[in-house]
Amino acid sequence: MSSAVSPLAPTEVPEMPAIAGVKLATAAAGIRYKDRTDVLLAVMDKGTAVAGVFTRSKCPSAPVEWCRAKLGGGKSSKGSFKGNSKGGFARALVVNSGNANAFTGKTGRQSTALTAAIAAKALGCRPAEVFLASTGVIGEPLDATKFDGVLGTLAGQAVPGEWMNAAKAIMTTDTFPKVATATVKLGKARVTINGMAKGAGMIAPDMATMLAFVFTDAPIAAGALQSLLKSGVEDTFNAVTIDGDTSTSDTLLAFATGAAADHGAPKISRAGDPRLKAFTKAFNAVLADLAEQVARDGEGARKLVEIIVEGAASKASARKIAMSIANSPLVKTAIAGEDANWGRVVMAVGKAGEPADRDKLSISFNGIRVANRGARDPSYDEAEVSAAMKNPKIQIKVALGLGKGRDRVLTCDLTKEYIAINGDYRS
Structure with missing residues (x-):
């Protein structure tokens, strides 16, 4: 993490409202540096839909492969994301900085399984409902035992609205936390879209050493959310490059808790639903905002x-x-x-x-x-x-x-x- 904030950093940071069905907590687990906040746990209510798009690197990280498998998208024979995932359900997101858990072989796969198991035990859910992302140095084993106890504590501490702390926890060479938000009507109800991202170097489509997470209380089915996400990244995250180097770790996950259904928001089962028009525009605007912040925080950037x-x-x-x-x-x-x-x-x-x-x-x-x-x-x-x-x-x-x-x-x-x-x- 750089000490000097980029001169291109946004002059104003939005107030990030809480999203019903999402709680956040962060901690220092000593992944790479002592006493640095390096773990984020996001806890979602039961029934939260999830969708994702990932790196096209032929050498993907263990967390990328874990998430693909849980979404059902799998990988082609060359390892690139097919983009045909039907989405799934999520109860937790665990993100660590300091170690990418990439190019770590069998040890890396064991680390993802152990991390998911620890989180699942802490939350009382299945490991398949735990999504993972890691960022940092490539090629060094990730000691997942460092999550033991930490995730249990975070599960008890998680509260709504901790967006800035969450965004700071996932930073590596970033000089400022990256957040964006939008509120829009879906049917007769107002729904919220919050996003956070990290990334400053090794940035090139598709996507980058970039992690991004978007959350909404809109009741959107996983398949529809996957379609929205896949379409939304094309002119946002996939239209950003810092240095032409595509990372092993690119992960963009979207979560829809559906909590706004209690306030009259209609349940959306397909991306082409005309009621989604305003939501789609706002969703893409959040992606675009985050993508521009990544470009503004390019390593050493002045322009x-x-x-x-x-x-x-x-x-x-x-x-x-x-x-x-x-x-x-x-x-x-x-x-x-x-x-x-x-x-x-x-x-x-x-x-x-x-x-x-x-x-x-x-x-x-x-x-x-x-x-x-x-x-x-x-x-x-x-x-x-x-x-x-x-x-x-x-x-x-x-x-x-x-x-x-x-x-x-x-x-x-x-x-x-x-x-x-x-x-x-x-x-």
Whole structure:
């Protein structure tokens, strides 16, 4: 956990209301560092629906495999998430920081089973109703016996509304806790959506060394929740990259307690239910808020970078080109140096392997067009552009002039601090 808060951190933190059917508690279990809060327990009421999406890494962590199995999504022969889970039911979520429990073999699988068993005993539920997530160093065994006693204590201490403490407990190199909330009508009742996330490095779709958890009191069946989640991540978490490195541990879980049914909220069994329109918009807004906070907290970041590609052959093509720009170390270091180096953007467009025509290409930085139709813009003013590049948020817009495809991704600059953080991460 970094001591200096990112200059891109949100200036205001929302008040996080309690959600009926969810209780939270945190503790220091000594997973990696002594006296650091590193365990989160979320306790959900019986009947809480759960859905999840995970990393596409071919080397997933033991907790990722545990959750996939409990959701019924399984894995393909290559280990990537199929995304066809029907969802399930959850009574508990256990998250630890300091150790990713990834690349830990049989020991890692035993650790997940033991953690779930300890939590299940503490709560009086089945291990299959316990969901797990871990973040931290890869390749070191996780001593799950450290959860023994701790989870039992947390089960008795869990209370509604402890969202900020929960968000802090899952941080690693993050410089600030990431939370978001929304309230929206479902039928005649008001329902709440709360989310928290962690992630600052090893961030690239699908998704990142990123953990995110979303909770709602809306009565939404697991299958419908899974559809909402899978759709919602595409233009939020899957459109964020910090460094192009996809983690072993990406986990995004959504929980719906259904408690709002007691206040007249209709029970939703399918994602296409027209009554879900406003809820879906609010749900996606929470995901988008959290995803942007991850980009704002990129390791060593000093600039939030929005990349818009339009006029592409298709949305998918625009996404690939945008990611090529966002993941280019040359583009990212130029932004860190406040240099509107459109030549590096041209390079990144050209290497993406997608349809592009050099002589139709236009590039803008923060609304100032610097290149047009394959050459420097005739009205280019170095002083004007240099002043614009000093802003904490930089928008790069690329117009390809080929079609109607458009997409947007978020990233950050690449500074010396990123190297410093990752050069001694294990120490």
